Amino acid sequence: MPRRLASDLMLPCNDFWLFDDQLARIHHFAGDGSLMGDEFSSEPDILKLFAAAFEGAWERAISHEEFPV
Template sequence: MPQKSEQPSFAEILRGTERSAVHLEMRDAYGDNERFAAWRRGHRTDWSDRATWWRGFHEEVAGAVARGVVIRRARVVSEPVSEYVRWEHDVTRANVGAGEHVRWLPRRSASDLALPGNDYWLFDDRLARIHHFAGDGSLVDDEFSTDPTLLKLLASSFEAVWERAIPHEKYSV
Protein backbone atom coordinates (compact mmCIF):
# COMPACT_ATOMS: atom_id res chain seq x y z
CA MET A 1 0.00 0.00 0.00
CA PRO A 2 1.34 3.49 -0.81
CA GLN A 3 2.60 5.43 2.15
CA LYS A 4 2.06 9.07 2.98
CA SER A 5 4.97 11.07 4.25
CA GLU A 6 6.09 14.66 4.58
CA GLN A 7 5.58 16.34 1.27
CA PRO A 8 8.74 17.73 -0.29
CA SER A 9 8.27 20.23 -3.07
CA PHE A 10 8.59 19.24 -6.70
CA ALA A 11 11.75 21.37 -6.92
CA GLU A 12 13.32 19.57 -3.94
CA ILE A 13 12.59 16.17 -5.43
CA LEU A 14 13.83 17.12 -8.88
CA ARG A 15 17.06 18.54 -7.43
CA GLY A 16 17.71 15.11 -5.89
CA THR A 17 16.89 13.23 -9.09
CA GLU A 18 19.92 11.77 -10.85
CA ARG A 19 18.71 9.95 -14.01
CA SER A 20 15.07 10.28 -14.91
CA ALA A 21 11.73 11.82 -14.11
CA VAL A 22 8.57 10.74 -15.90
CA HIS A 23 5.08 12.20 -15.64
CA LEU A 24 1.90 10.47 -16.76
CA GLU A 25 -1.20 12.65 -17.16
CA MET A 26 -4.57 11.10 -17.93
CA ARG A 27 -7.20 13.80 -17.35
CA ASP A 28 -8.84 15.90 -20.05
CA ALA A 29 -9.07 18.90 -17.74
CA TYR A 30 -7.52 20.11 -14.54
CA GLY A 31 -8.72 22.87 -12.24
CA ASP A 32 -9.19 26.35 -13.67
CA ASN A 33 -6.22 28.67 -13.50
CA GLU A 34 -5.58 32.23 -14.64
CA ARG A 35 -3.35 31.23 -17.57
CA PHE A 36 -6.04 28.94 -18.99
CA ALA A 37 -8.70 31.60 -18.40
CA ALA A 38 -6.58 34.18 -20.26
CA TRP A 39 -6.08 31.74 -23.15
CA ARG A 40 -9.85 31.22 -23.33
CA ARG A 41 -10.24 35.00 -23.59
CA GLY A 42 -7.91 34.96 -26.61
CA HIS A 43 -4.52 35.65 -25.04
CA ARG A 44 -1.70 33.78 -26.78
CA THR A 45 1.85 33.37 -25.57
CA ASP A 46 4.44 35.63 -27.10
CA TRP A 47 7.15 33.02 -27.50
CA SER A 48 9.70 35.71 -28.41
CA ASP A 49 9.30 37.24 -24.92
CA ARG A 50 10.62 34.48 -22.67
CA ALA A 51 10.11 36.55 -19.53
CA THR A 52 6.34 36.28 -20.01
CA TRP A 53 6.20 32.48 -20.05
CA TRP A 54 9.36 31.12 -18.38
CA ARG A 55 8.49 30.13 -14.81
CA GLY A 56 10.28 28.62 -11.85
CA PHE A 57 9.10 25.18 -12.95
CA HIS A 58 10.84 25.59 -16.30
CA GLU A 59 14.01 26.72 -14.54
CA GLU A 60 13.97 23.59 -12.35
CA VAL A 61 13.42 21.33 -15.37
CA ALA A 62 16.17 23.05 -17.38
CA GLY A 63 18.56 22.71 -14.45
CA ALA A 64 17.84 19.00 -14.08
CA VAL A 65 18.22 18.43 -17.82
CA ALA A 66 21.56 20.28 -17.73
CA ARG A 67 22.69 17.81 -15.02
CA GLY A 68 21.78 14.90 -17.33
CA VAL A 69 18.31 14.04 -16.02
CA VAL A 70 15.98 12.87 -18.79
CA ILE A 71 12.48 14.26 -18.23
CA ARG A 72 9.57 12.74 -20.14
CA ARG A 73 5.87 13.58 -19.97
CA ALA A 74 3.11 11.50 -21.56
CA ARG A 75 -0.49 12.62 -21.82
CA VAL A 76 -3.39 10.26 -22.48
CA VAL A 77 -6.17 12.36 -24.04
CA SER A 78 -9.68 11.92 -25.37
CA GLU A 79 -10.38 12.92 -28.95
CA PRO A 80 -11.71 15.24 -30.02
CA VAL A 81 -9.64 16.97 -27.36
CA SER A 82 -11.10 19.20 -24.68
CA GLU A 83 -10.56 22.95 -24.67
CA TYR A 84 -8.19 22.44 -21.74
CA VAL A 85 -6.08 19.94 -23.72
CA ARG A 86 -5.94 22.37 -26.66
CA TRP A 87 -4.55 24.96 -24.26
CA GLU A 88 -2.08 22.44 -22.80
CA HIS A 89 -0.90 21.54 -26.27
CA ASP A 90 -0.33 25.22 -27.04
CA VAL A 91 1.68 25.96 -23.90
CA THR A 92 3.64 22.68 -23.99
CA ARG A 93 6.15 24.56 -26.11
CA ALA A 94 7.46 25.95 -22.80
CA ASN A 95 7.98 22.44 -21.38
CA VAL A 96 9.82 21.39 -24.52
CA GLY A 97 11.87 24.58 -24.38
CA ALA A 98 12.93 23.67 -20.85
CA GLY A 99 14.13 20.26 -22.06
CA GLU A 100 11.18 17.95 -21.47
CA HIS A 101 10.29 15.28 -24.00
CA VAL A 102 6.50 15.23 -24.39
CA ARG A 103 4.22 12.75 -26.13
CA TRP A 104 0.46 12.44 -26.56
CA LEU A 105 -1.56 9.22 -26.70
CA PRO A 106 -5.16 9.25 -27.92
CA ARG A 107 -7.23 7.44 -25.29
CA ARG A 108 -8.65 5.02 -27.88
CA SER A 109 -5.08 3.73 -28.38
CA ALA A 110 -4.74 2.98 -24.68
CA SER A 111 -7.71 0.64 -24.22
CA ASP A 112 -5.58 -2.48 -23.86
CA LEU A 113 -3.03 -0.91 -21.50
CA ALA A 114 -3.10 -1.49 -17.75
CA LEU A 115 -2.91 2.04 -16.35
CA PRO A 116 -3.04 3.24 -12.75
CA GLY A 117 -6.03 5.28 -11.62
CA ASN A 118 -4.08 8.48 -11.00
CA ASP A 119 -1.61 10.83 -12.63
CA TYR A 120 1.89 10.61 -11.21
CA TRP A 121 5.53 11.57 -11.37
CA LEU A 122 8.16 8.86 -11.01
CA PHE A 123 11.69 9.94 -10.07
CA ASP A 124 14.65 7.60 -10.77
CA ASP A 125 12.25 4.64 -10.42
CA ARG A 126 12.62 5.12 -6.65
CA LEU A 127 9.96 7.65 -5.64
CA ALA A 128 6.41 8.15 -6.88
CA ARG A 129 4.44 11.34 -6.41
CA ILE A 130 0.83 10.37 -7.06
CA HIS A 131 -1.71 13.12 -7.69
CA HIS A 132 -5.26 12.86 -6.36
CA PHE A 133 -7.75 15.19 -8.06
CA ALA A 134 -11.34 16.14 -7.30
CA GLY A 135 -14.02 15.66 -9.95
CA ASP A 136 -13.60 19.29 -11.04
CA GLY A 137 -9.90 18.72 -11.74
CA SER A 138 -8.56 20.57 -8.72
CA LEU A 139 -5.67 18.95 -6.89
CA VAL A 140 -6.76 17.44 -3.58
CA ASP A 141 -3.57 15.79 -2.40
CA ASP A 142 -0.25 14.32 -3.39
CA GLU A 143 0.73 10.92 -2.08
CA PHE A 144 4.31 9.65 -2.02
CA SER A 145 5.42 6.05 -2.28
CA THR A 146 8.61 4.04 -2.40
CA ASP A 147 6.79 0.69 -2.53
CA PRO A 148 8.76 -1.43 -5.05
CA THR A 149 5.67 -3.17 -6.42
CA LEU A 150 3.92 0.12 -7.09
CA LEU A 151 7.06 1.70 -8.57
CA LYS A 152 7.40 -1.21 -10.98
CA LEU A 153 3.74 -0.87 -12.05
CA LEU A 154 4.10 2.88 -12.60
CA ALA A 155 7.32 2.48 -14.58
CA SER A 156 5.86 -0.22 -16.83
CA SER A 157 2.62 1.69 -17.42
CA PHE A 158 4.52 4.84 -18.36
CA GLU A 159 6.75 2.94 -20.80
CA ALA A 160 3.72 1.29 -22.41
CA VAL A 161 2.12 4.70 -23.00
CA TRP A 162 5.40 6.26 -24.14
CA GLU A 163 6.00 3.55 -26.72
CA ARG A 164 2.65 4.23 -28.43
CA ALA A 165 2.41 7.96 -27.91
CA ILE A 166 2.96 10.59 -30.58
CA PRO A 167 5.82 13.09 -30.12
CA HIS A 168 4.58 16.59 -29.32
CA GLU A 169 5.83 18.11 -32.58
CA LYS A 170 3.85 15.53 -34.59
CA TYR A 171 0.61 15.62 -32.60
CA SER A 172 -2.10 18.02 -33.75
CA VAL A 173 -5.12 19.05 -31.73
Protein backbone atom coordinates (compact mmCIF):
# COMPACT_ATOMS: atom_id res chain seq x y z
CA MET A 1 0.00 0.00 0.00
CA PRO A 2 1.17 3.56 -0.47
CA ARG A 3 2.66 4.94 2.74
CA ARG A 4 0.05 7.70 2.86
CA LEU A 5 -2.60 5.04 3.49
CA ALA A 6 -0.69 3.71 6.50
CA SER A 7 -0.23 6.96 8.43
CA ASP A 8 -2.82 6.11 11.07
CA LEU A 9 -1.84 2.45 11.48
CA MET A 10 0.30 1.40 14.42
CA LEU A 11 2.87 -0.73 12.61
CA PRO A 12 5.84 -2.40 14.36
CA CYS A 13 9.26 -0.93 13.70
CA ASN A 14 10.67 -4.38 12.94
CA ASP A 15 9.73 -6.76 10.18
CA PHE A 16 8.04 -9.89 11.51
CA TRP A 17 6.45 -13.18 10.57
CA LEU A 18 3.40 -14.29 12.51
CA PHE A 19 2.64 -17.99 12.68
CA ASP A 20 -1.03 -18.83 13.43
CA ASP A 21 -1.20 -16.08 16.08
CA GLN A 22 0.94 -18.36 18.26
CA LEU A 23 4.51 -17.39 17.46
CA ALA A 24 6.26 -14.32 16.07
CA ARG A 25 9.65 -14.24 14.42
CA ILE A 26 11.01 -10.71 14.73
CA HIS A 27 13.81 -9.64 12.36
CA HIS A 28 16.50 -7.08 13.21
CA PHE A 29 18.20 -5.26 10.35
CA ALA A 30 21.20 -2.94 10.22
CA GLY A 31 21.02 0.49 8.61
CA ASP A 32 22.33 -0.95 5.33
CA GLY A 33 19.53 -3.55 5.24
CA SER A 34 21.64 -6.53 6.25
CA LEU A 35 20.05 -8.96 8.70
CA MET A 36 21.60 -8.64 12.15
CA GLY A 37 19.57 -11.46 13.67
CA ASP A 38 16.12 -12.42 14.76
CA GLU A 39 14.22 -13.54 17.80
CA PHE A 40 11.07 -15.51 18.53
CA SER A 41 8.26 -14.50 20.83
CA SER A 42 5.09 -16.16 22.04
CA GLU A 43 4.27 -13.27 24.38
CA PRO A 44 0.47 -12.77 24.11
CA ASP A 45 0.65 -8.95 24.13
CA ILE A 46 3.20 -8.90 21.32
CA LEU A 47 1.24 -11.44 19.28
CA LYS A 48 -1.92 -9.38 19.69
CA LEU A 49 -0.18 -6.18 18.53
CA PHE A 50 1.40 -7.90 15.53
CA ALA A 51 -1.91 -9.52 14.53
CA ALA A 52 -3.72 -6.16 14.75
CA ALA A 53 -1.01 -4.48 12.65
CA PHE A 54 -1.21 -7.21 10.01
CA GLU A 55 -5.01 -7.09 9.82
CA GLY A 56 -5.02 -3.29 9.56
CA ALA A 57 -2.52 -3.34 6.72
CA TRP A 58 -4.23 -6.25 4.94
CA GLU A 59 -7.60 -4.43 4.97
CA ARG A 60 -6.02 -1.55 3.05
CA ALA A 61 -3.84 -3.61 0.72
CA ILE A 62 -4.17 -3.09 -3.02
CA SER A 63 -3.12 -5.30 -5.90
CA HIS A 64 0.21 -4.78 -7.65
CA GLU A 65 -1.68 -3.72 -10.78
CA GLU A 66 -3.40 -0.89 -8.87
CA PHE A 67 -0.29 0.32 -7.05
CA PRO A 68 0.66 3.84 -8.18
CA VAL A 69 4.15 4.10 -9.63
